[in-house]
Amino acid sequence: MAKTKTQTATPAPHTRTRTHRALLAAQLSNSVGDGAFYVTSALYFSRIVGLSAPQIGAGLAVAWGIGSLAGVPLGHLADRRGPRGSAVLLALATSAAVASFLLIRSFVPFLLAAALYATAQSGLAAARQALLAGLVEPGARVGMLARLQATLNAGLAVGAALGGLALSLGTRRAYLAVFALDALGFLVCALLLRGLPPLPGAPAASGDEPRLVVLRDRPYAVLTLLNALLLLRLPLLSLALPLWIVQRTSAPGWTVSALFVLNTGAVMLFQVRAARSVTGLPEATRAVGRSGLVMLASCAVFALTAVGLGPWPTVAVLVLGAVLQVVAEMRHSAGSWQIGFALAPADRIGQYQGFYGTGVPLARTLGPLLVTTLLIGWGVPGWLVLGAVFLVAGLVTGPAVRWAEHVRSRAAAPAAGELVKAN
Incomplete structure (x- = not known):
């Protein structure tokens, strides 16, 4: 049926x-x-x-x-x-x-x-x-x-x-x-x-089908995990970077609020423009992959501020890192939105988005401990490790999306065959 x-x-x-x-x-x-x-x-x-x-x-x-x-x-x-x-x-x-x-x-x-x-x-x-x-x-x-x-x-x-x-x-x-x-x-x-x-509302699932089918969708689960890793940028801006600036650099304290204003203002002005080029899954996977690369560059730039450049050069380097970070944020956001919607069944958008959205509370719950341990505890090597996490998560998103498309095309083939027979 x-x-x-x-x-x-x-x-x-x-x-x-x-x-x-x-x-x-x-x-x-x-x-x-x-x-x-x-x-x-x-x-x-x-x-x-x-x-x-x-x-x-x-x-x-x-x-x-x-x-x-x-x-x-x-x-x-x-x-x-x-x-x-x-x-x-x-x-x-x-x-x-x-x-x-x-x-x-x-x-x-x-x-x-x-x-x-x-x-x-x-x-x-x-x-x-x-x-x-x-x-x-x-x-x-x-x-x-x-x-x-x-x-x-x-x-x-x-x-x-x-x-x-x-x-x-x-x-x-x-x-x-x-x-x-x-x-x-x-x-x-x-x-x-x-x-x-x-x-x-959409009709209920048939008796032989699990209600929360998203929990059995392994490709979507992998994409949700990768998205959560890329969302580690949330505690980076709100917690780890302010602590880094105060404890490990010579930049003045007001730099923390300046970088927050820069991030917020950039998203307000440029997020719509950044999303225009993301019109399908191929563009979305490229956007997410590139966001991981740019986040690696951002982390490397932030790490440079530990070498004692002096207050104003340090502020300039921090601004450069923050610009790279917000560029990566806007590209990742646009790509992840497209992926989350395009790979969700039309009659299960709510539960799929509920699952995909767990990346945000996961990043907020576990992210602060992870990023502060890496950055405040490890210093420069921690920045590079975190950047590598962003890079790998961004690059692996492409194969994960292709896996999800393959699984969906295989699942759709028998249904199409049954429909042809019925007609």
Whole structure:
């Protein structure tokens, strides 16, 4: 019996434009609050709530571990029940999780709230990807994702500025205002998503087929792992590089924020342009492969700052490394989006994107320990080892994509033969 697959509708131009604007507005609404939350949350939990640094680190690691496991079943739920309704509910759950941080006074409630937050965020990411797949035609998805990424970075930058204001005040009320802003942002996000066209859920799998079929898709699992390795750039920019600059170089401390602004601004301005050339799997694999090469060059440039160049030459070298890093980031993002969507069955976008998206919480959970051990512990050799990891992950992506295409073509051949016989 042939399976029914969900199809992407082709809406009228004015409807398509309105849908795209709603998706961008929803992204902006929660990213402003997230930006403020990211720069203030750790200090709130330590200074106001009174948690120790190990408690905060362990709690977030456990929470994101739970969230990464929840992404696949929640993505599967979005496939079955419809991505719009699932995304709305998960946005509301995220808002409730953020609001619950206002009430915590000890470690156990913090752990529970953080686990709810990470779970809802992981599920929301998968549901939004499934929603985008249903509302945006395949040829326009990477471009739309690039616009969403640019909007995300713009919102994070605005939110970070608001969070900085709260940090300068340093009062409990200022911190709570940040959490309230983030919770409100997800409420607005839910309302905007609620206004999008409804999409039907895909039919359930037949009795002899596993529900979470992505867990048996070995090529896709390999690609997810490679993507997670390439996402080690996330803790590199937010944690390891700031520690490296302060502890191992003569650059002034403000260089840390300058490099963050450079990265955020570059993504806002150039991510859409960087994604235009990625129109299919061949272009995507080349983009990811080249991103690994550029990340190796970036790591080598960063390693040069350990030789004692003096403050201003060190700043110049750091800027060069940061430019190479953001170029690699934009190319990797565009290529990985195309790979993640193109190799996912049309009726299982949610669970496949939920699985592919585990690379982000995995990089956030294990990445800080890995990159700080390599870079702060090993120094220059650690930079070169990390660069080699990026290079290998980027280059191996091509053969892994071809393996996935081969497996899918073999699986499609018997189904095509059965259809011919039936006709």
